Amino acid sequence: MKSKIHITKNELRIDRTYPKSYKSFSIFTVLFFLAFFISSFSLNVQAAESSALLNEARSIIKENYVTPVSDSVLNVSSIADMVKGLNDPYSQYFSQKEGKDFINSIDNKMYGIGIYMEMVEEGVKVTEVIEGSPAENIGILKGDIVVSADGQSLAGLDSTKAASYIKGEEGTSVTLKVKRGDSFLNFSVRRRAINIPTVTAKMLNGNTAYIDITSFGEDTGELFTQKLEELRMKNPDNYIIDLRNNGGGYMLTAMDIAGNFIGENPAITIEDRDGQKTRYLAADKGSTIDKPIIFLINQYTASASEILSAAVKDYKKAIFVGTTTYGKGVAQQMFPLSDGSILKLTVENFYSPMGNTIQKVGVSPDFEVKEENNVDSLAVAELFSGKSRNNVDKRGFVKVNVGGSDYEIDLNLAKDENHWAAFKYIISKASKDSVYIGTENSWVKAPADYFDNTYKFLYGKYKSLDTLKDVPENKMFTITLNKSVNVDTIKDNAGIEIINAETGERAAFEVKAVDDKKISLTPKENLTKGQTYYIKIKDTIKPFTVKN
Structure with missing residues (x-):
């Protein structure tokens, strides 16, 4: 182990590396010593064991709980009531089976x-x-x-x-x-x-490396390294790290993964029951990710997930998209009892490397995407991951400034129904002065009327016909063309789309010939009441009018 620097008692201690024997990281070592209750003992022996067990639990709680525990809590007649008296949602008393199930849940094992x-x-x-x-x-x-x-x-x-x-x-x-x-x-x-693997990964849209971490289990660090190396071989332009709904796991695992983003720098600040603070370093990975990174977080991103998020945010190594995390800044340790049952107790507080509070505060996003807006934060992150390939020609892209950084949004991606609502949301949240349209030679500020009609960003070259209003849910649309057309040539409705203006969802429809210059579009299912729809027709079909 490298040398440690210890200052005075009331100052922050800085450890040059994290000790693997450190108690909050020792869950697996502790579990190796679980004992089993011997059911062949007599009733009198079991009663004595029960009394001894209560004293055993009492001693562990008194000596290890994060704050002093009153005698009124310690002197109750059952371990369950003792733990309940702590009034701590994170401290629990497990049977042997419940403890095993808890550990398995961290490792995504069932x-x-x-x-x-x-x-x-x-x-x-x-x-x-x-x-x-x-x-x-x-x-x-x-x-x-x-x-x-x-x-x-x-x-x-x-x-x-x-x-x-x-x-x-x-x-x-x-x-x-x-x-x-x-x-x-x-x-x-x-x-x-x-x-179930705690880490999965894939390439998105040909240029973005996506890594989803569902829990910080025993082998999660190893899995993350494996997936990262596989993705690096594909030379991605950027990375998306998904921590949504990740309730945490092992602190050591979070610090291990943190090294891929912040290097061998302080990754966490620990405060023990005596109020003494120590900063521990992330693992030395030899190198860090040197491409733009987006972290996805939400209100269910908690505990070890917040350790990683807070460290990455402190060092400004990524932008965060989603909602503020859960806000769990206390760490637990597992204590086995002699009958095989387990106490899970809160033993310390933790903070970001720079000392920012996590408990009941969480980690906030740089770009907020609330789930009630029916917008997928992953879709937002994918749009932020766009990149034009030409230093001059920016056609087909929109540039948006978020949090002081510019993002080039690929309009071909924004047009599909999986990203349409996300694009509308980004535009609605962006300052009008920070949105630019790509041209053949440069960027030009988006016209003001584009913000009232988002389709103009997506279909700026299309001619807008009269708006269709008060259309019934089972409406059949009639399109009059300026020349004869063989309906069979419009194979699979190519060139025509009926688009929900809010969601981007494409309505399935049938095309039929009315006469040699007219075709009808009949949605296969009723349109959504109260929604606006666009009918997009490629200019190669030469529409003249759409009958309401």
Whole structure:
């Protein structure tokens, strides 16, 4: 270990590297020493053990909890009441099995059949089947509805209760009655361990490296390094790191990953129960990511996720898109008891490397995208990741300044229905003086009327016909052309789109010939009431009028 610098008692201590024996990082070491209750003891011995167990828990809480604990809390008659008296949502008392389940959840490890689900009226709807899982191997499909498990109806249950009938110990089996369409099928599925990677990665739009971290588990640092190296080989222009809905995990893992962004610099400030503060360094990775980075965060980004986020933000190594994180700035340690049960106790506070508070404050975004706006923050980040390939010709791009940085938005990407709403949202939040349209030779300030009609950014060269107003939901549109056209030549509706102005969703429709110069467009489903729609027709089709 490299040398440490310790200042005075009341000042900040700076450690030159993080010690792997440090207690908040020792969860796996502690778990190796779990003891098992011996059920063959007599009742009198069990009673004595129970008293000893209470004293054991009392001593651990008194000596390790982050703040002094009063005698009125310590002297209650059960461990559960003792923990409850701490009035701390993060301190818990686990049975041996509950503790094991908790650790498994951090590592994205579960025991069951391998499905994602949502509750519907008839039972459990399978929303996704995990690749290579028992459910996939036995033939269960996405969209199936599990109506019962071992004869227990799942209709009307909440998701936790329903899942308890499907999950179970490794090696056991469950019989499922499944509705598929109008048929009912029976499956016997043998449960086993399901390991879902905590890190997944892919390239987006040919130029953006996307890494999603769902939890900070034991092997997450190794997985992140592996995925990062794979993506680096593809020479991305930028990176998106997704921490949305990541509830945390191991502090050491977050500090390990932080080294990829901030190098071997302080990554966290720890304050122990005596008020003494220490800063610990991130892992030395040899190099850091040297391309633009966007972090995605939301209100469910918590704990270890906030350690990584706060460190990256302190050093201004990325911009943050989404909503303010959860605000959990306290760390817990697992303490095994002699009967195999476990105390999870808050033992210290933590802050950003520069000392910024996280507890009940969180990490705020540079560009806020609230979920209630029905805008996907990933879509926003993808648009911010655009890059024109020509130093002079900027056609097909819009430049927007956010937080003092310029972003070039690819309009071809902005036009698709997955990014349309995100583009509208960016434009609505941007200062009109900071938005520019790309031209053949440079950037020009966007005209004021573009901000009232966002489609002008996307289809600036299209001629706008009279607006269609008060259109019924089942409207059939008639288009009159200025020359004869063979409807068969408009294959797969090429060149024509009916677009929801708010969402960018394309409405499916049928094209029919009315006469040699007229065609009709009939949406296959009713349009959304109260929404504005655009009918886009390529100039190669030469429209003349659209009849309302």
